Amino acid sequence: MKLFKYSLFVMCAAAASASNADQIRADDMVVQGNLCIGTDCIVNGEDFSNGALTLKENNLRIRWYDSTATAGGPVRQTFDGTYVDGEVGESWRLDANQSSNGGDNGLYISQMSVVDYPVYSDGSAPDYDCSGAAANPRPVIGTIPEGDPAEDSLNCSPYSEFLQLNVLAMNGSLNGGVSLGIGAEIADGEVRLGNAELKRRLVHVARAISNSDVLIKEQLDQGLFQAQQIRLNEIEALMTMAENELEVLEQEVAPSGSSGGGGGAASWLLLLLPLAALKFRNRKTLA
Structure with missing residues (x-):
């Protein structure tokens, strides 16, 4: 009897584990109906009148990863007081709205690193005090020297980030702007190819015809x-x-x-x- 109960417990545990495991099909798959992917999809009530494929979640991301590609040379992405050095070239990403809740409304096409890299201070990153009770945010007692690992604001530990370099960014506001090229800044009502330190040329432009066209x-x-x-x-x-x-x-x-x-x-x-x-x-x- 004990053996039977033990065997039944093992079988139930195995069935439960299998139900949560990844499902792999080594064959083609054809979906003749509609498909909704995301945590916000409505079970037995999703409206597919505006599309057969729906990606539904508060922050949507699609990633392409070419396992045969070779990463390019080292690049640096700067943040507020910190920077990350790494490599991109094997993976691209499409973001609809920023990854954090309450972030900017927009569409982003970017290159993304396959692995995350340590985040370092540029000489102005805050040095948090984690000696006392937990607080959010932690008290700042100084700045971290340039080149030293930056600190997480919650536990004061070093942390890592993925490189994500926007190649195309489109703001979703009524007077939204567009930025083209890595390093280009986005601003409302403007099309930008770079920033104050990074200038780019717009070439092979047709001759202006209307009064509102750009003169070459x-x-x-x-x-x-x-x-x-x-x-x-x-x-x-x-x-x-x-x-x-x-x-x-x-x-x-x-x-x-x-x-x-x-x-x-x-x-x-x-x-x-x-x-x-x-x-x-x-x-x-x-x-």
Whole structure:
């Protein structure tokens, strides 16, 4: 009897363990109905009218991991007072909203490290006091020197983080912005390719057509050169006018010799008029 009870207990325990174990299928799977994945899916009541596949949870994440890829060179991700050095290149991640509850509303495509790395202080990370009773947050008694492990705010122990470098980030607010490229900062109402220390070029852009289109360098140069060419043409016309006046003056002065100074003065005045006009236009342009 005891043997039977013991055997029944082992069988029940084994069945319970099997029910919680991962299910592996070595064959194809076809789902002809709909599918909901996530802790917020409603059992026997999920609405699939807007999609056959639903990912439902407060913070959604999809991760791609290429086990045949090779990680790239070392990269650094900086945080507030800390940094992490590691490698990425084997895994990509898609986040809908940030991972913490109450985080920003947005869509993020990022490279993610396969393993986590120690977090170090950049010289300004807080040094917490864990000598007394537990408190949240812990009292700060100083800063941790640069290069030393940073401390967890709850137990003052060193901790690790995964590298997650955003390649594309889109804010979900009404006036949300977009950032493109690792290290680019996101701001409302703007499209950014970098930050104050990291500048990037936007290349192979079509020529602007509408008034709200962005002008490319070629069009800016053309506008500047056209304005300069118009100015040069005006100067050339004024110089031609001055040369013609000079020829008239020479014709009037040559027959009379040194006499008739009044007529010569008037001719000189005519000669100076184009030059005075040129000087006036230069002042107007500078203003």
